Amino acid sequence: MSEQIGLFDGDIAARLPEPFLRWFAERGWAPRPHQIELLARARGGASVLLIAPTGAGKTLAGFLPSLTGLAARAPRKPGAAFRGVHTLYISPLKALAVDIERNLGKPVAEMGLPIAIETRTGDTPTHKRQRQKHVPPDILLTTPEQLALLIASADAERFFAGLRYVVFDELHSLVVSKRGHLLSLGLARLRRLAPDLQTIGLSATVADPDALGRWLVPQQPPGRMADRIAVEGGAKPEITILASDERVPWAGHSARYAVPDLYQAIRGHNTTLLFVNTRSQAEILFQELWRVNEDGLPIALHHGSLDVGQRRKVEKAMADNALRAIVATSTLDLGIDWGDVDLVVHVGAPKGASRLAQRIGRSNHRMDEPSRAILVPANRFEVMECRAALEANYLGAQDTPPLLDGTLDVLAQHVLGAACATPFSADALFDEIRTAAPYAALDRATFDKVVDFVATGGYALRSYERYARIRRTKDGLWRISHPRVAQQYRLNVGTIIEAPMLNVRYVRAGRGTASRGGPVLGKVEEYFLETLSPGDTFMFSGKVLRFEGIRENEAYVSNAAGNDAMVPSYAGGKFPLSSYLADQVRGIVADPARWQALPSQVADWLRLQRDKSVLPKRSDLLVETFPRGDRHYMIVYPFEGRLAHQTLGMLLTRRLERARAQPLGFVASEYALAIWGLRDMGGMIGSGRLPLANLFDEDMLGDDLEAWLAESWLLKRTFRACAVIAGLIEKRYPGQEKSGRQVTVSADLIYDVLRAHEPDHILLRATRADAAAGLLDIHRLGEMLSRIRGRIVHKHLDRVSPLAVPVMLEIGREPVAGEASDVLLSEAAGDLIEDAMGPT
Amino acid sequence: MNLAARPQDATLLADLNGEAALLDHRGALFLPDHRLLVVSDLHLEKGSALARRGALLPPYDSAATLSRLATVVEEYRPEIVVSLGDSFHDGWGAERMPDPFRAQLLALIDGRDWFWIAGNHDPEPPAGLPGSTVREVAVGQLVFRHEPTRGDAAGEVAGHLHPGARIVRRGRSVRRRCFATDGRRLVMPAFGAFTGMLNLRERVLWDLFEPARLRAHMLGTDRVYPIAGAVLRPG
Incomplete structure (x- = not known):
């Protein structure tokens, strides 16, 4: 293993079988106490959650029970049937499974253990998969999607009958998505196939370890938990906030001001990882660094849209220590261990304190030496956010997202998978599903609706009985009505629904789409490319490109002259400010004693705000109003993240409309919301015609929300994902679209x-629940509204306040979130009239 | 011409090969001089046709299509209705149609001259429904048929191709169904609730028209927006 082993401890180590002791001894190593403790508990029959920081030898710990168990197993007699899989390892990333195969294979070979270890991912060739079905390896390393496919096959029972351990790596990241819901259902099924199996969860530090503990064991009785072993963090990381002589901008996200300082930091270290929050930020930072790269240092770019081949090249160069710096987004986020990184730079605010911890863990994968990191705020609010994140990291505070109830679209997919494997009894399947923690509270009526949906679509108009995908036969069991159903299921398994993407292909300039294509540079979201006209430029793959046109599922691009480009405004990879950090930032704003930790220009800015307007107390909501130009502005400072602010903006403008305040538009930032209109909202508030308590009443989450949601494109986008996951519509593959429309x-x-016809259909229920938790962040908005009840502070000003400047600068820069595409049509039609009038 | 019958937000197209025509934002065409209403590509029972093949889409597309049709019929009170082909998604659609929807359709047909133009999806007359099934109908200066003919076809009103148009304004892309016309011929938008569209910039559509005079009348929420052909985007 690449991980370092601690001091020798003969007492504990004596519990290990001989080949292990010899292996450790030959290297002068000893197992760590938590590794031995995990082994002891697993031998006692317990499922175990191991919470440890990066570099603590988690992976070896997770596999010790399997390895020692397999080593002690009697060899298979010639001619005897092959045994099924002994240990299943599930990781969120294919690459991680491949990594583990390498890292685990080495000690197993060195100890001479007769253990077969194999991966099975989407990349595994068909013949190997076939062979694995007949001759399963002892340890199978795989992903949640592959597990879903395995348990939906007819031979799952035989394949998993001998299963002893399931190891979940990076459990904290697996469980917080729909992927985790599907995986929890898969685990419930595995427990039925192999009742003695034990689970081992490996996790970074999380806010609510009990939730992970429950996730690992059957919820019968509810609330049961796996044993927990926690390893304290090693050396405290050395984190600093970039102290630049340059002026920190009011707004924006590019952190251009910091580039010369960053370049010096890169020069001063062996290998630097620079993290940003979005792909477009990555592109900009990469360009800017190369602009100042006088020494021609090898600096690379890595994000999820780039061509796989190119990403692999960068990863390899990284592993070979051939790079001095790499600019990356979250694709590099999880615990893969590459090269000798000695500095992590985080550009832009880290958004969540636990994300920061994870990213800093990247630097210096040795637990006992401190990690080094520099935070680079891109604007003044981010200075405070970085400060809060920094304090959180030192304090050990964590804000990983809470585990949500299992979604119904995922449940529908699982029910169909269950029928594909073997006929099921609804009673037994319901009981099995309720052992999975996310579905422990599922009620029978909802379950039956989901089964009905899988069978015939679940419509009140019962006209599809004869087209049922699954049917209940005389023996009371549900079975698939046709083998085609299982084929369809296999093509659509999984919960990762990506926005439609087009390949970006390189061609010679000026030839348009008639040109023959060069290499593919990567993929970009279709909706972004749709807004480009031939000749427009954008930044991608570290280059400024000229858009030539779209042909089938490819966008043709050529080299652009010049360095200025319109940047891809990817939606991907934006994370909202976490509730924990938001509270910390409010705390900093409210408490002048904490300002001395801030750069003086930021502290001066807050002082100015105190003098010109007012600083809200930590749990207050500040509302400022002022005129500017021929408009009246209302600025609200909830600090709850862009998603929640956008929802709030939609709802407030509806209410202001009804109050005849004539709102014209709004823009939301991570920290504030600006609404502008034709009437003096400050005057209306002051005279009591627009009571703030009513404006911000929680009841806006009732009818107003419903009315807005019904028409919202946000809900349509969410519905599409739910419908694909639930199996109502098929996944879209590139190239299908054009002919398919x-x-x-x-x-x-x-x-x-x-x-229009069945508003309470189960899939619409799933969609609303999803949107509320995801794109709309309604839960968070609700908490905010209840927190600020009776605590709204209104300040009417005659001009813009210092605190309002950043969000005011966003106006015009951010596209105004809008539903009114008719307005755009109307404008285009207006052009026609001008055309028709002819030049004068 | 009876202007009182004209709902406010429809676009008046003064001249379609010499006939006055109203383009309605719900996707119907009305000829006031003949009290004739045209809808195209209803694709009734498309949901159940796909359900037969395993995609259990909501079985309400016929209901949605018919209630929109009922609204339009009620507003214009036509004496003649032409359904311009592909009225049903397949040859068994009329048989599969659930009773309440069938009753709704019968009520619309009742008391009117109703023409089913034969389409490629439904070449035979719809089972058990009144009305005449024909290949084409000629009225005044216009002729109504399902598939547009190649070359010059002055006065032809056709469907089949489901035209849609796309514009980009202020960094946002808007895609809508549309009437496509150059003043001489017209291709109708698909009227059915589950019908998709084909971009007007595709050659099979684009080549039918005289480019300089081509307009896409894009269907808005409550009116039709005439957009010059030169503004339209592919995709």
Whole structure:
């Protein structure tokens, strides 16, 4: 293993079988106490959650029970049947499974253990998969999607009958998504196939370890938990906030001001990892660094949209220590251990304190030496956010997202998978599903609705009985009605629904789409490319590119002259400010004693705000109003993240409309919300015609929300994902679309028809729940509204306040979130009239 | 011409090969001089057609299509209705149609001259429904048929191709169904609730028209927006 082993401890180590002791002894190593403790508990029959920082030897710990168990097992007699899989290892990333195969294979070979270790991922060739079905390896390393496929096959029972351990790596990141819901259902099924199996969860530090403990064991009785072993963090990381002589900008996200300082930091270290929050930020930073790269240092770019080949090249160069710096987004986030990184730079605010901890863990993968990191705030609010994140990291505070209840679209997918494996009894499947922690509270009526949905679509108009995908036969068991159903299931398994992407292909300039294509540079979201006209430029793959046109599922681009480009405004990779950090930032704003930790220009800015307007107390909501130009502005400072602010903006403008305040638009930032309109909202508040308590009443989450949601494109987008996961519509593959548009039915049309005719359909229920938790952040908005009840502070000003400047600068820069595409049509039609009038 | 019958937000197209025509934002065409209403590509029972093949889409597309059709019929009170082909998604659609929807359709047909133009999806007359099934209908200066003919076809009103148009304004892309016309011929948008669209910039559509005079009348929420052909984007 690449991980370092601690001091020798003969007492504990004596519990290990001989080959292990010899292996450790030959290297002068000894197992760590938590590794031995985990082994002891697993031998006692317990499932175990191991919480440890990066570099603590988690992986070896997780596999010790399997390795020692397998080493002690009698060899298979010639001619005897092959034994099934002994240990299943599940990781969120394919690359991680491959990594583990390498790292685990080495000690196993050195100890001479007769243990077969293999991976099975989407990249595994068919013949190898076939062979694995007949001759399963002892340890199978795989992903949640592959597990879903394995348990939905007819031979799952035989394959998993001898299963002893399931090891979940990076459990904290697996469980917080729909992927985790599907995985929890898979685990419930595995427990039925192999009742003696034990689980081992490996996790970074999380806010609520009990939730992970429950996730690992059957919830019968509810609340049961796995044993927990926690390893304290090693050396405290050395984190600093970049102290630049340059002026920190009011707003924006590019951190251009810091580039010369960053370049010096890169020069001063062996290998630097620079993390940013979005792909477009990555592109900009990469360009800017090369602009000042006088020494021609090898600096590379890595993000999820780039071509796989190119990413692998960068990863390899990284592992070979051939790079001095790499600019990356979250694709590099999870615990893969590459090269000799001695500095982590985080550009932009880290958004969540635990994300920061994870990213800093990247630097210096040795637990006993401190990690080094520099935070680079891109604007003044981010200075405070970085400060809060920094304090959180030292304090050990954690703000990983809470585990949510299992979603119904995922449940539908699992029910169909269960029928593909073997006929099921609804009673037994319901009981099995309720042992999975995310579905422990599932009620029978909802479950039956989901089964009905899987069978016939679950519509009140019962016209599809004869087309049922699964049917209940005389023996009371549900079975698939046709083998085709299982084929369809296999093509659509999984919960990762990506926005449609187009390949970006390189061609010679000026030849348009008639040109023959060069290499593919990567993929970009279709909706972004749709807004480009031939000749527009954008930044991608570290280059400034000229858009030539779209042909089938490819966007053709060429080299652009010059360095200025319109930047891809990817939606991907934006994370909202976490509740914990938001509270900390409010705390900093409210407490002048804490300002001395801030750069003086930021502290001066807050002082100015105190003098010109007012600083809100930590749990207050400040509302400022002022005129500017021919408009009146209302600025609200909830500090709850852009998603929640956008939802709030939509709802407040509806209410202001009704109050005849004539709102015209709004823009939301991570920290504040600005609304502008034609009437003096400050005057209306002052005279009591617009009571703030009413404006911000929690009841806005009732009817107003419903009315807005019904028409919102946000809900349509969410519906599409739910419908694909639930198996109502098929996944879209590139290239299918063009010919398919007339033939298939778009999710938007289905949504409109379903909402009009059966608004309480199970899939719409799932969609609303999803949107509330995801794109709309309604939960967070609700908490905020209840927190600020009776604590709204209004300040009417005659001009813009210092605190309002950043969000005011966003106006015009951010596209105004909008539903009114008719307005755009109207403008385009207006052009026609001008055209028709002819030049004068 | 009876202007009183004209709902406010429809666009008046003064001249379609010499006939006055109203383009309605719900995707119907009305000829006031003949009290004739045209809808195209209803694709009724598309949901159940796909359900037969395993995609259990909501079985309400016929209901949605018919209630929109009922609204339009009620507003214009036509004496003649032409359904311009592909009225049903397949040859068994009329048989599969659930009773309440069938009753709704029968009520619309009742008391009117109703023409089913034969389409490629439904070449035979719909089972058990009144009305005449024909290959084409000629009225005044216009002729109504399902598939547009190649070359010059002055006065032809056709469907089949499901035209849609896309514009980009202020960094946002808007895609809508549309009437496509150059003043001489017209291709109708698909009326059915589950029908998709084909971009007007695709050659099979684009080549039908005289480019300089081509307009996409894009269907908005409550009116039709005429957009010059030169503004339209592919995709």
